[in-house]
Amino acid sequence: MSGRKPFEEALDHIFWCDACNVPLITDVCGACGGPARAVQLSPPGDVRFCSPFERDILHRLLTDMYGADPIGDRLVLLNKIPGDDKTDEVIVDGRTLAVMAYDLVKQGYVLDLRPDGAKVLMPHATKKIVNVDVPREKHLNGKGLSGSCVTGSTPDVKAGDVVLLKVSESFNGLGVARVDADRLANPVENTLKVRKIGSSKVRLNDRVATMADAVEANRKRLQSMEADAISVIRGVAGQHKNLPVTVSFSGGKDSLVVFNIARKAVNKLKAFFVDTGLEFPETSEFVERFAHDTGVEITVQRAGDAFDQNFPAFGPPAKDFRWCCKVCKLGPITSLLNNSKGVITIDGKRRYESFQRGHIGTVERNPFVPGQIGVFPVKDWRAIEVWLYIYMEKLPYNPLYDLGFERIGCWLCPAALQAEYVRMKDLHPDRFDEWQGRLHQWAKASGLSPEYVDLGFWRWKAHPPKMLNVAREKGLSLKPRAGTGMSLSMIKGISPCTAGGYSLEGVLSSGKWPEPDALKEMLKTIGTPSYSEDLDVMLLRAGKGTSKMFAGGQIYASSDDRAYAQRLFGDTVRQVLRAALCSKCKICVKACNRRAIRIDGYLRVDESKCNRCGKCTRACVIARYYDKLTGNKENYPKSIS
Numbered sequence: 058m059s060g061r062k063p064f065e066e067a068l069d070h071i072f073w074c075d076a077c078n079v080p081l082i083t084d085v086c087g088a089c090g091g092p093a094r095a096v097q098l099s100p101p102g103d104v105r106f107c108s109p110f111e112r113d114i115l116h117r118l119l120t121d122m123y124g125a126d127p128i129g130d131r132l133v134l135l136n137k138i139p140g141d142d143k144t145d146e147v148i149v150d151g152r153t154l155a156v157m158a159y160d161l162v163k164q165g166y167v168l169d170l171r172p173d174g175a176k177v178l179m180p181h182a183t184k185k186i187v188n189v190d191v192p193r194e195k196h197l198n199g200k201g202l203s204g205s206c207v208t209g210s211t212p213d214v215k216a217g218d219v220v221l222l223k224v225s226e227s228f229n230g231l232g233v234a235r236v237d238a239d240r241l242a243n244p245v246e247n248t249l250k251v252r253k254i255g256s257s258k259v260r261l262n263d264r265v266a267t268m269a270d271a272v273e274a275n276r277k278r279l280q281s282m283e284a285d286a287i288s289v290i291r292g293v294a295g296q297h298k299n300l301p302v303t304v305s306f307s308g309g310k311d312s313l314v315v316f317n318i319a320r321k322a323v324n325k326l327k328a329f330f331v332d333t334g335l336e337f338p339e340t341s342e343f344v345e346r347f348a349h350d351t352g353v354e355i356t357v358q359r360a361g362d363a364f365d366q367n368f369p370a371f372g373p374p375a376k377d378f379r380w381c382c383k384v385c386k387l388g389p390i391t392s393l394l395n396n397s398k399g400v401i402t403i404d405g406k407r408r409y410e411s412f413q414r415g416h417i418g419t420v421e422r423n424p425f426v427p428g429q430i431g432v433f434p435v436k437d438w439r440a441i442e443v444w445l446y447i448y449m450e451k452l453p454y455n456p457l458y459d460l461g462f463e464r465i466g467c468w469l470c471p472a473a474l475q476a477e478y479v480r481m482k483d484l485h486p487d488r489f490d491e492w493q494g495r496l497h498q499w500a501k502a503s504g505l506s507p508e509y510v511d512l513g514f515w516r517w518k519a520h521p522p523k524m525l526n527v528a529r530e531k532g533l534s535l536k537p538r539a540g541t542g543m544s545l546s547m548i549k550g551i552s553p554c555t556a557g558g559y560s561l562e563g564v565l566s567s568g569k570w571p572e573p574d575a576l577k578e579m580l581k582t583i584g585t586p587s588y589s590e591d592l593d594v595m596l597l598r599a600g601k602g603t604s605k606m607f608a609g610g611q612i613y614a615s616s617d618d619r620a621y622a623q624r625l626f627g628d629t630v631r632q633v634l635r636a637a638l639c640s641k642c643k644i645c646v647k648a649c650n651r652r653a654i655r656i657d658g659y660l661r662v663d664e665s666k667c668n669r670c671g672k673c674t675r676a677c678v679i680a681r682y683y684d685k686l687t688g689n690k691e692n693y694p695k696s697i698s
Contacts, residue, residue: 068102070095071134071441073151078264079271080104080134080151081278082442088274096151099138103409104148105440106268107133110461110480115147115157118168123221124183128154131265134441137463141523143476147174150262159476161512161527166476170219172252175231176259178221185220186211187241187249193228197254201247202232204240214238222254230254272449279446283318286434290322293401293420293432300430303394304328304403306355308340308347308455309465310443311405315435317450319403320353329356329393333385334364335467338485343455350453358393360385363640370638371686372499375471378518378685383678385467388642391426399428406433409440410464427647460484471516478513504538518685545630545687551623560615561626565687570608571636575659579636582662582673583628597629604629630687631680636660638679638686648676 072093073079074086081093098104107115112133119126128149135145135157144158154174160167170178188209191197214220214234223229232251234241241248272279294302304319306312306328319326330344348355363384374381394400408417417436423429435443447454455465461480466473468481469492482489496510508531509515514524520535528535547563571579573588576595580586584599595606602616602625612633614626639660646654653666654673674680 069100070097071104074274077270077274078150078262078266079274082275083278086274087277098136099146101409103440104134104136106444107135109459111135114166118166122168123178123185125178125181127177127181132271143474161475162530170231172231173259175221177261179229182221184211184213185218186223187214187220188223191224197251200251202249202251204243204246204248207242207248210238210241212238228256268448272445275445276449279449286318287322289419289434290319290403290432294323297401300399300401302326302401306330308344310447310454310458311407311435313452313454314443314446315403315405317452318434328353329358331386331389332357332359333467334360334362335469337457337468339457340455340465347453358389360389367640373496373515375518376516378682380678380682383644384640384642388644391644391647394426394429399430401430401432403432405435407438408436427650475513506533508533551619558615558617559619559622561622562613565610565612565630565633571633576633576636578659578661579632581664582667583632583669599625606633631674631683634683634686635677635679644676645673648672
């Protein structure tokens with residue numbers, strides 16, 4: 058499994074019926090019965106319909122840049138492709154006309170034409186046009202053209218613009234201007250670079266189809282996909298007849314579809330919605346309205362102020378540090394689904410959504426919620442199939458999709474695109490300003506610049522190349538001031554002890570050292586602790602070694618076994634962090650099938666039941682993000698268990 062690429066089995070195409078002018082999810086049109094042509098998609102191929110908000114952006118870009126928008130009321134598809142932020146191929150009438158993307162540096166949308174887009178635009182455009190005189194028989198694609206070939210241009214051309222190259226009505230293409238309009242005709246320099254130019258013609262289909270046309274052309278295939286999903290749900294429910302069936306309803310499009318399918322699959326069905334405390338108002342209102350209109354009870358489990366309580370210790374969440382998901386979502390879920398017999402949960406996760414979900418199975422047991430069997434009946438559906446199903450079933454959906462959001466989650470989610478985060482500012486400026494102010498306070502305390510927040514760098518702990526490039530371009534430092542936040546500094550790495558064996562020593566710097574009683578209880582999960590009040594030191598005896606913890610942050614571990622000493626040190630640090638930062642989410646309580654843990658002011662361990670299996674540590678968000686919290690690069694094994 059580890060050697061597979063997340064999207065290696067993903068579809069790289071859809072189909073298009075030119076007779077009906079609609080996209081298809083199979084190679085035969087369900088409306089006219091005719092064959093369809095394949096339309097290639099860049100991976101991962103999670104193509105979707107363009108929302109009204111995105112259509113407005115596309116219209117503005119086309120008219121601002123080229124003075125025309127020939128697309129009109131046609132169906133427009135967007136295919137998400139890799140990019141620095143929100144980046145989509147624009148597909149109209151089964152042809153890729155352009156790439157529309159959000160530029161992190163410019164903090165706005167940009168449009169990059171493709172050859173078919175240039176040819177469609179040429180008869181209508183009034184801007185960004187350069188007339189050239191070149192021999193038609195000469196191969197020019199990818200070549201530079203000197204100003205001597207330029208016979209005229211519109212005055213709005215600027216260096217770096219993607220321009221329309223026109224030789225005649227039947228011979229044209231696109232290129233990139235290397236200079237402004239007033240220098241294009243300079244005969245002593247190459248002022249243009251040709252991308253593609255030729256005599257092929259591209260025109261839009263005479264037929265303008267509607268969404269209803271698209272649904273009818275795909276109805277048979279959608280009904281077949283629904284039947285398959287129903288079979289999956291019934292199959293799992295049949296194997297576990299004693300378990301209740303629930304639906305995880307997030308208020309998003311995917312959970313909407315699985316909810317509708319699950320209602321057809323089983324008679325007794327319960328739905329739940331986890332209110333993280335960070336939901337968009339539109340989402341909360343939609344869930345409430347949906348429950349009322351459908352007459353189905355949707356249990357709402359609230360996280361309350363869990364995020365606010367944990368922010369001082371953890372700082373802002375990040376794409377690679379999603380502590381918020383466990384505290385605000387998984388914690389409430391474990392409390393809600395606390396059923397000793399287990400539970401079946403129908404979930405709308407799809408493998409096309411992200412690399413992390415690229416390998417999800419149809420049925421999986423949740424490692425963090427004991428007894429929960431997750432069923433993912435639409436895991437192989439693409440976004441276009443989800444939307445076609447919604448339109449076919451006439452399901453009401455979250456209005457945020459029409460307002461510029463591709464996916465629905467928490468309004469401050471670091472995993473959201475920067476383009477969507479900026480969109481949040483337009484819709485809810487008060488919440489946006491409050492969160493920005495909080496981020497700016499955190500950045501200032503950490504010695505980071507305001508631009509660190511404004512450009513979205515807070516959304517990563519370890520910044521990807523695209524953000525490192527932006528930082529270099531802006532001249533920004535990404536390193537917090539020394540002494541801020543939490544860190545683990547090694548005084549001495551693994552080394553032989555003078556008395557024999559091996560030892561490690563480090564200092565954990567944090568704003569909060571745990572109370573001795575809380576730390577002592579946490580350490581019981583890995584060994585036998587004892588505390589000296591006079592010396593203010595905690596001693597832990599664990600299997601083949603010992604560790605010591607001093608209130609000043611010094612941590613020492615030793616063992617006759619070199620590898621064990623390393624593991625013991627890492628595990629000791631994890632328990633110190635767990636004791637100091639415990640959010641009382643109770644995930645560890647649910648993870649312990651021996652019922653050896655309870656929360657009473659702080660975590661307490663029943664040593665007569667605890668077998669030190671390590672499940673509670675592996676389930677803990679703090680232990681999971683140990684390296685992110687401390688900045689420690691040492692790769693210590695996860696547990697001595």
